[in-house]
Amino acid sequence: MTTEPKLGMLSDPDAYLPPADGGPDCAYCKNRRFVLDEQGVLKPCPRCGVAQARKVEAMRAFSSHAGVALQQTFFNFKTVFNGQEDEILRDCLEEAERFADNPQGRWLVMWGTRGNGKSHLCAAVANHLRNSGTPALFLTMPDLLASLKHLMDLQANTEQESYSGRMKTIKTAPVLILDDLGAESASSWSDAVLYEIVDHRYRNRLPTMIVTNCPLDQFDPRITSRLQDTDFVTVVENRAPDYRRRPPEEKHSAR
Numbered sequence: 001m002t003t004e005p006k007l008g009m010l011s012d013p014d015a016y017l018p019p020a021d022g023g024p025d026c027a028y029c030k031n032r033r034f035v036l037d038e039q040g041v042l043k044p045c046p047r048c049g050v051a052q053a054r055k056v057e058a059m060r061a062f063s064s065h066a067g068v069a070l071q072q073t074f075f076n077f078k079t080v081f082n083g084q085e086d087e088i089l090r091d092c093l094e095e096a097e098r099f100a101d102n103p104q105g106r107w108l109v110m111w112g113t114r115g116n117g118k119s120h121l122c123a124a125v126a127n128h129l130r131n132s133g134t135p136a137l138f139l140t141m142p143d144l145l146a147s148l149k150h151l152m153d154l155q156a157n158t159e160q161e162s163y164s165g166r167m168k169t170i171k172t173a174p175v176l177i178l179d180d181l182g183a184e185s186a187s188s189w190s191d192a193v194l195y196e197i198v199d200h201r202y203r204n205r206l207p208t209m210i211v212t213n214c215p216l217d218q219f220d221p222r223i224t225s226r227l228q229d230t231d232f233v234t235v236v237e238n239r240a241p242d243y244r245r246r247p248p249e250e251k252h253s254a255r
């Protein structure tokens, strides 16, 4: 058995090509970024990871991961105020870190009142996954619906731009972080979209983090039930006070 990869080639399979994409030099795919498997199917090169990185970038383009979210990390999430550890926040932080470290086959559902760091932790999970090269899609429910509506209006027909293409991307994203569930103005259409996404990811046990202000029993019972499957879902309630309204000296103290 040979360990040399077969290459997705134009003419000379052994010709050295300088990296055309600014990416790393890869001896395995000889900078073609693709290799052929035994069935003759082109596969992204498993060594240089450039195809994977492009996927991360493509998802970033329509995600809610922008602005302050880019700076929100586990490291700058405070759990100690006035010298006292807030156990609720410590718990939320630990669950988010656990999910980000190994999201495979797991769901994390976090719900609670306003301003206590739920979106911060979504962003921290997204940042952690991005930095470790895992394509993660971070969307708020209102953004998700707005982006689908936009595509519906465009009636675009390329795979990348079509409504069904976008739905597929969301349903099958390697990791989906869905923030502000229940903040959308609900309609039978938005309910159907949400159910289609949640059910697909549920049946395929695709890593998903879901965050909401609403008690879980306020959703469609089909959603509520899936969000609480004790086999693989961790539910955490964030009961910490509104960080936005904490006095500045509490926010800015080192501990």
Ligand SMILES: Nc1ncnc2c1ncn2[C@@H]1O[C@H](COP(=O)(O)OP(=O)(O)OP(=O)(O)O)[C@@H](O)[C@H]1O
Residues within 6 Å of the ligand: 068, 072, 076, 077, 078, 079, 089, 112, 113, 114, 115, 116, 117, 118, 119, 120, 121, 213, 243, 244
């Ligand atoms: N424990 C914390 N440590 C540091 N910053 C925090 C913490 N909790 C919240 N923040 C900051 O407070 C602001 C509000 O937090 P965030 O947006 O995460 O709240 P939320 O729970 O998503 O609120 P909402 O329910 O209104 O969506 C953000 O700027 C966030 O970075």
Ligand SMILES: [Mg+2]
Residues within 6 Å of the ligand: 118, 119, 120, 179, 180
């Ligand atoms: Mg939020």
Ligand SMILES: [Zn+2]
Residues within 6 Å of the ligand: 026, 027, 028, 029, 030, 031, 032, 033, 034, 045, 046, 047, 048, 049
């Ligand atoms: Zn390669």
